[in-house]
């Protein structure tokens with residue numbers, strides 16, 4: 001039993017779950033929704049086991065130099081998928097709206113398939129700069145935050161689709177068809193807000209632990225390098241989103257757009273900075 | 287005229303308090319920050335000109351794009367942002383503080399009639415006694431209430447989570463605290479660097495961007511510097527320096543520092559940052575003059591010409607700790623008396639006879655060598671504001687959790703006489719997360735109804 005076997009099971013589970021959630025939107029069958037949830041949950045269990053096994057394997061391979069599996073692009077992407085499922089399951093437990101899964105599971109599936117197909121899963125020992133417990137705290141908080149933003153983004157897309165249709169057909173009472181299974185725009189707006197409310201303090205904590213680590217390793221907690229700056233940009237966007245809730249005229253459609261822009265900035269912060277810009281962060285050029 | 291002036295002041299004040307300004311400055315900061323991530327910051331003029339051309343470079347300088355996070359306009363947006371935070375807090379804090387100093391012990395008719403969460407009961411029980419029993423129920427189901435008598439009516443009031451009213455203020459204050467810490471670090475701290483060769487010490491460091499060193503007030507000595515690699519690879523595992531702090535002639539601290547484990551003395555912290563060779567390797571070379579059989583034992587430094595009998599000279603030009611798996615090797619060159627350079631050749635420490643086979647006036651043997659001494663490159667930082675920054679971060683995390691995940695929940699119960707019966711009216715509110723509170727309230731309503739029925 002190796003971690004890569006379980007990562008394959010994970011990828012397959014998320015794929016099956018995604019397909020079933022989409023099938024649910026088309027069929028509205030509660031049985032289909034149940035299967036989608038179970039396969040998604042099974043994928044999550046496999047994902048958890050895979051990460052645990054990889055941790056164990058790092059000790060087998062590197063002896064005392066083994067480490068938590070959160071240190072390169074591959075490991076971060078599979079952890080991102082794990083975080084998305086975790087946040088999604090929390091939200092699903094609270095709101096019980098299976099159609100949301102059709103817009104969230106794709107993020108987890110795309111992450112997994114990308115990691116499996118095109119990223120190196122070699123377990124390398126850590127360069128000195130990464131040998132710090134701060135790394136673990138930093139990665140966990142950042143990625144849980146990112147995952148919450150992914151859920152918010154999925155829900156915002158649903159919101160924009162639904163509100164567009166609702167406004168076009170304002171005269172025809174209850175919207176039928178596929179959009180009928182979507183939660184009401186009010187609930188979508190609420191999930192968007194709740195997810196960002198979870199993500200924002202986590203992102204804050206992620207930036208703080210990153211700053212603490214930088215200070216411990218180099219003596220500067222903030223140096224305006226592109227990665228740091230982009231995390232701050234993301235923070236600004238979501239802070240704007242949260243304050244927009246208090247003013248009229250900024251809820252609904254504009255809030256949904258802010259949430260989508262925020263997630264785009266998040267993805268750029270996570271991947272774009274390394275792949276497009278240059279900087280200090282370690283998994284550049286991967 | 288006076289009226290007009292008032293108007294302008296009011297409007298300016300409202301502008302600085304407004305949430306719209308908050309959203310706009312936040313988005314403005316987000317957008318402008320992108321510039322500095324695309325355009326390299328603090329590079330040399332030549333680099334900018336090579337990349338973007340002369341006229342663009344001049345434009346960048348005019349707009350301060352080459353160091354934009356310290357430009358007047360970026361700092362200006364930050365100042366506007368702080369002014370907004372301060373003004374809105376001054377405006378709204380008194381209202382929040384009122385919840386603590388004068389809690390609404392008595393619910394108004396409006397609250398009782400129009401709250402989303404309300405209930406009404408009636409009972410034959412006498413008000414005073416019922417109020418006591420309801421107070422007991424509330425204490426068990428929620429928290430201990432306060433009883434007030436007013437205008438012949440009895441009022442119970444209970445509240446929880448009042449501190450969450452202050453979450454936003456603590457968060458806002460935390461941003462100012464962090465900025466204060468950053469300013470303290472800039473004004474009273476410095477960033478510097480210093481290279482210390484193994485076995486030497488220094489009492490001075492070089493501040494960044496400055497040509498003159500500054501005194502530390504004590505001495506730092508580096509006893510040893512080591513790089514270790516992961517087995518069988520070129521991947522560095524650790525860089526370590528054995529540092530000793532000497533203050534007033536006394537060794538006060540000894541510590542082996544590495545990346546992620548610095549040394550701090552008197553508020554000044556030394557971080558392992560880089561390393562390199564300090565000087566050259568040295569070699570023990572045995573030279574045999576072929577003709578006479580004379581043997582010379584010499585100690586030479588890499589790159590230096592060493593005289594030999596008859597006006598000749600030689601130098602070690604290169605070495606390898608393990609040359610082609612033959613062990614330590616040195617590359618040598620012999621110069622003729624008229625200064626002509628001979629072809630380079632190799633001698634091996636483990637094969638002393640090897641050079642005998644080479645035709646020449648001298649034959650060489652490598653008897654041993656010492657790696658060049660290393661220097662350790664240290665970042666040196668003094669930042670008396672850093673603890674203020676951490677306090678601010680702590681406040682921000684706790685303040686925002688308080689603001690988002692807790693809410694101020696209040697319950698009022700009003701008992702009065704109506705048509706010979708006791709009327710019990712209940713109202714409740716939460717300033718955040720109302721749906722969850724409504725569910726909790728429905729549960730409490732059942733408890734209250736049961737309490738009333740049990741005696742009625």
Ligand code: HEM
Pocket residue numbers: 239243246303304305308367368370371374378453454457458461685686689
């Ligand atoms: C980043 C700089 C920030 C600025 C300039 C700012 C500014 C403001 C302003 C002007 C208000 C309006 C208050 C009102 O009109 O009642 C406000 C409200 C609020 N802000 Fe911020 N804020 C900032 C950051 C934050 C952050 C990071 C958080 C949360 C983590 C936060 C949480 C809140 C909350 C919860 C309120 C509502 C207060 C209430 O009425 O209960 N703010 N903020």
